Amino acid sequence: MLHITASSGSGPLRDDACSYAAALDDWLATRPAALEAASRPIAAYDQRVAATSTLMGVLYDEGWARYGWPEQLGGLGGDIVHRAVMWDALARHGLPAMALYEHLEVLAPTLVALGDPDFMAEALPRFLRGEQVWSQGFSEPEAGSDLASARTRAVERDGGYVITGRKIWTSWARYARWCLVLARTGTTESRHRGLSAFVVDLQDPGVEVRAIEQANGTDELAEVTFDEVPVGPERLVGEIGGGWRVAMHILAHERGTFGWFRHNFLTREVLDNLSLGGPAGDTLLGNALLDLAAVRASSFAGVQAHAADTVLGPRAAFVKLMLAASEQAVNDWVLASDPDLAVGVQDDHVAVNRQDYLFSRIVTVYGGSQQMQLDTIAKQILRLP
């Protein structure tokens, strides 16, 4: 069957997201083998990541994954709306999760905006192709919600920097080549003003990545230690002392648009479990549907705001709260529909349901806890005393 080739970077697909959406739907409807392989439930995390990476490679080679990224960095132009369309389509056509490509949406927009252009011209295409992915080194054992108290240090040496410290809850560090590290270049007392952001090669000597086995049985989180790891000046993202701006850019983006990317896969999770559901769960399912509709409407507005270069600011906290509520509502229903996930794991489908259900209980913690989001709204939006 003939299909429009996306890799030519043709104008209509770049300039009109609706044309891109229609062409991508047609292509996905041919059921490419890499999509089939990544759409099966896979309990083993390594295999799931491998299947998704293969799919990313195919999407890049065919051109689809290059839309929404700047031409000078290996993309084919267009904006975030293209990426919003692509992940929506992948979920609708069966892909169950973004896995470590969540970081493509969380980190890459900031790296594109604030990273070294020459370095990113090498790194972004590899990220998009699924060859070299990224992780985010923000949290530390003593700096969780209070990120400004981070202690990892970067010291100037030989025209570059040397990084020493410890990061924790670093998602996908085990699979990643690069880590965006928030490190202290000023004094501890300087709080957020004394932080800078660096790109660290996780294969460098002095870096140790220790996977953390999680309560849901997967191990995508890790503890990463840096023992005098040198980085060149091109690895600085933003300016010295500008690390907080980098972190806020990422978090504002993550909270405002991440809901769009993630909620599509929550809808997928429901669709993949509908045959297990019964009438007893119908009200739970109805509630999940309402919550998903709220995330979809509010996060699409976030995507549009981003495309228009508008900053969502503290209002992103609303989307973050709604997304967590929807993820828990979906998984409340999954638990009711598939109680096997609580008492026995017979196959990969149940195993994945168990992983997802348990993970949904922690979504009110990562990326800024629910309590921090509520505080942000109370202070910066409601202006309470």
Place this chain on the structure above:
Amino acid sequence: MTSVVESPDREFLDAAGAVLRAATPGEDPLEALGWWDLLAEFDDTDARGAALALFRAQGRELADTAALGALLAQPYLAATGSEPGTLVAVIARRSARGERFVAVGDVAGRALLVDRPGQGASVIPAEKAELVPVTVPGRLTLHEVRVDDTALTPVVTEADAVPARARGLFLGRIAASLEILGAAEQTAALAVAYAGSREQFGRPIGTFQAVRHLLAWAQTDCVALESVVTTAVALDDAAPERHDEVVKALAGRNGRRICERTMQVLGGIGFTAEHDHHLFHSRVLALDALLGTSAELTYALGAWWRESRGDPSAPVRALLAGAGS
């Protein structure tokens, strides 16, 4: 986000609020707003958006008009040969105590549209029906409408009524949801102001985190409802199947949740007749009970999703088109 409200709607919202506030008894504020004329221009996106924006203002101001029934009747105007402003639909509701019709607002002097699924739609003058006042707080005029079956002669056949009924329900549910949003956001604003001024233990209660989080949740529920309902207005007939039910169920659920949280912040005063909170709360409860309660819609939507196996999400291409309109 608030910015998704297109600016003509926003302008009309502000204007409607001012007119509804200033309205004197006996005067029809909808006339003053030119609202009835908008019903004849529903092919125009801006006119339709403005007509719907009225309901959010009604919720905020606790205005009492016949607009909801008029909107439900809008798709029947051509088939019944009625002029905008003359026809108001009664709303059927069913409870364990039986099925009944209710009319919202003052319907004296207008014609009543009585649409019975399976039997087509009839029109009778309000004077020919028995209107029994129902007392509900919330500054809302409600009548139970009793009509003799023999007085009902269908003027719109069932075949013609089917699409009009679906369209009327879509518009009516969106409108009721906007009115719930208006009432809920207004009482949330009252509670925020109260938390800033009411002192206990020597400081405003809005400094206590437990209180702040209640209000932040209420605001989150407001924003969620606002996003969903304004997106539905933009989608209009590109909305996916049963999307009006999704919007209405969310409105009822979030509206009630907002009122409960704000009442907790207001404390005892929020449970008195002298404070306005109960009026907003009662308005939300009354609207939740019309055109499908959140409880029955939520359950029905879940059952439908499970059985249909489809994807009920608004298609991304429709969202893109709605954003561009």
